[in-house]
Amino acid sequence: MTAPARLAPPPRERIIDAARDLFRKHGIKGIGVDAIAEAAESNKMTLYRHFGSKDDLVVVCIERAAAEAEGFWADLKAAHPDDPRAQLQxxxxxxxxxxxxxxxNCELLDAAAQLVESDHPARHVVEEIRKGHKRRLAALCRDAGVAEPDLLVDALTLLIEGARFNWRSTGPTGAAARFVAIAETVVTAFMAKSPCGGSSGRAH
Amino acid sequence: MTAPARLAPPPRERIIDAARDLFRKHGIKGIGVDAIAEAAESNKMTLYRHFGSKDDLVVVCIERAAAEAEGFWADLKAAHPDDPRAQLQxxxxxxxxxxxxxxxNCELLDAAAQLVESDHPARHVVEEIRKGHKRRLAALCRDAGVAEPDLLVDALTLLIEGARFNWRSTGPTGAAARFVAIAETVVTAFMAKSPCGGSSGRAH
DNA sequence: TGACAATGTTACCAACCCGTAACATTTACT
DNA sequence: AGTAAATGTTACGGGTTGGTAACATTGTCA
Incomplete structure (x- = not known):
């Protein structure tokens, strides 16, 4: 048994997990590296040996979240091959x-929100990930035959970001709990008005 | 001229203004009272003489934002008396x-987001204000004859919170810039399906 | 067993931050 | 003018935080 790593993950992974959890709960600026190291059942020294600084740890957490989102898209395509409408639903x-x-993976949002007007190294990472999401979702809407795919993408973006935001502050009793029903209504509304221009007309 | 307050507002107001501005830019936990006092062209002592603590200052800022929102609703009703559909538009x-x-008045959102999992005194203030907004918007949707007013309220809530959030991180180039067009589409979609049930059916 | 890397422990530093004390200064009002 | 309140200035204290140094411990592999 040369690999006891099955039961206890190596400290690096424990630290990332603990950091993601605590960043989500208290915000990036709301938690200290000491608390993270303790929650990871490790210590501050090993934290700083793996990640040179707190900022670097933040970046790693965000990249980890982005990697998980990658799996999200893969699963989606695998579940409904060659059926973009089903994929969108x-x-x-x-x-x-x-x-x-x-x-x-709220880290993206948290980071984006809390690092405004700051030159945190995680900012452009978040930017890139967001662009990637938007690009994939736009392709999905286009393939699904939506009339104004870009506008639907923006609508869904606002809805999901608002939902994540709202969920954190109001929990299951808030508007975020009905995200799916709302988003479905919006999608069908955009599907319905395929040839006709929108209410406010702006073509694109 | 016993009131020279015309040119330079009293320090209390300057501090509130500066605090709201800096809270918005850097977050509640991201800015210190020293910086606030300096930005207000005042000093830390007068800040603490007016507001006993930073938390109290946060509460005052939030209440100020809520008071402004009060004017928002009043203007809305005054602009379209007895015409709820026009009011909704x-x-x-x-x-x-x-x-x-x-x-x-992003303070509400910022506060709500950054004070999760924390017993900050501003939390329940934000809760109350949110409830009030939701109640007013629900009444508006109901009076406007929307089929599922509660669902539309939640949809608009997610959209506007998402828009505020998105605007702060991506600015005028992001999805938030098209909030009005999106919200109009959603409203007309909800208006259209007055007698018929929604896509996912859940009546209420 | 011996050597080496990874991890843990303790202590520490400099910087920052909230909040207070004491004193100086300006403003407002009679 | 004169008094009192409001504001400004300086300095300080206790606490926390990001980050480092030095040393001890554990685990791994030959």
């Missing part, structure tokens, strides 16, 4: 789970 | 301005 459902489940 | 337009304008 399922996107709404799965996104709803990501909102309500505790272990969602 | 105008709500979307004005809410869009509140999103994009720099001096919006």
């Amino acid at each position: 399922d996107w709404v459902r799965r996104a709803g789970e990501f909102v309500t489940v505790a272990h969602c | 105008d709500w979307v337009r004005r809410a869009g301005e509140f999103v994009t304008v720099a001096h919006c």
